[in-house]
Amino acid sequence: MKILCIGDIVGRPGRRAVRELLPKIKEKHKIDLVLANGENAAGGVGLTRKVTEELLSYGIEIITLGNHTWDNREIFKFIDDDQLPLVRPANYPPKTPGKGYRIFEYEEARIGIINMLGRVFLGDFDCPFRTFDQIYEKIKDETDFILVDFHAEATAEKMAFGWYLDGRATAVFGTHTHIQTADERILPGGTGYITDLGMTGPIDSVIGVKKDVVIEKFLTQLPKQFEVAKGDVQLCGIILDITEVSGKVRDIQRIQENSYND
Template sequence: MNILILGDIVGRVGRRGVKEVIPRILEKHMVDFIIANGENAAGGNGLTPEIAQELFAAGINVLTMGNHTWDKKEIFTIINDEARIIRPANYPPGTPGQGYGIFRVNGKNVAVVNLMGRVFMAELDCPFRKMDEILLELQDVDYIIVDFHAEATSEKIALGWYLDGRVSLVFGTHTHVPTADERILPGGTAYITDVGMSGPLNSVIGVKTNLVLQKFLTQMPQRFESASGPYIVSGILVSLTEDGKAENITRIQYIEGE
């Protein structure tokens, strides 16, 4: 099983990037399933039904989310019914949407789980204990993929070790900066702290640089806007064996014009 993971899609530039890059990746690599984080896809904050459908039409099979899940009120019209949109599972009970989904791919059952960290983030339920609960619920599943949307690298690495040997892949999202620590852990779980961003190249994690600089220089409130210009698309390709373990994880990156 070959899985393509694309980093946080940021705004119009990020959407254009993934739509142009996915066909290029499929020409070079055999890919069975595509997952992308979509919580910034609508103007840099949130997701709308129209944009979700745009991304599904581009070939993405599942969209995971994060702390910007609820930023666009339109999400409430589809979050309960669209199985391909997965929000963090460790939101409190009763929160709309689903924290994981099981998808049939080439005769195999692939579970996709979304969790959110708590260090420098909202105080949600414990992601470690929530994942333990989910693992008890996942029956007859061949592969388990986890998007850990978190700020602190230590928390992400800790979850990777916590789940080593129990899931196929743990990948981090949220910081929009790809890390160079992709590896296969001793128990056979593929891991990377952050897969990076699919968004504006000349920006500060997707936001117009002048707005971010003003924020840092003045400490005054700024209304952030997604940057324009060329895109960067970051992600990983992961190969999984028949027994649910990882055999390869490779970082990928595409920059418009290169």
């Protein structure tokens, strides 16, 4: 089974990248299932129902979130709609709207999706390591594969988390930094791992934002209104080739595809 995991989709340019590039990638690599991080998909921060439905119409089947989950308050109106395949971070406090893990069925496969937030430089969330332990005990016998989107800042925290889940999760992939790392590998226990999937959005930018605005902020140390950049776009992520019998990753391939304006 081949699963495409797409890095943080940033605003309108990111959605354009999905629209233009996803069909080609699916056809070329014979993709069975598509998962994407969508926490930046609406205007660069947050998610709306309209944008959610737009992404689903392009062929994305599961959407994970992150620290910008609540930045567009419209999400409170639809995050509990079970008809939408949304998974928000599981280590938010109890009684938080939405679901931190879900089990989806694809043909005869039961796929557990867990979303988690890191704590280093991000906030005082529940421990992602212990939260995974609790969820794993609940779903390990009800799933064939378990994929974990670890939305975190620090590379060391991501790597430690990957090692901690090795042999239990089918794959652990980092999101959030918008910079794709070149460390994709299969850990000794069979878990596919990459520190960060990268960004799906404008190429000539600073992690998706207009570069001149960010440079000016660094030069002056004054507050600036960030805007999503425009122009040529990229789609970043990984393709997981999973052995359905064992639930282990057979191959992990990093991808970065570009679409240029005429």
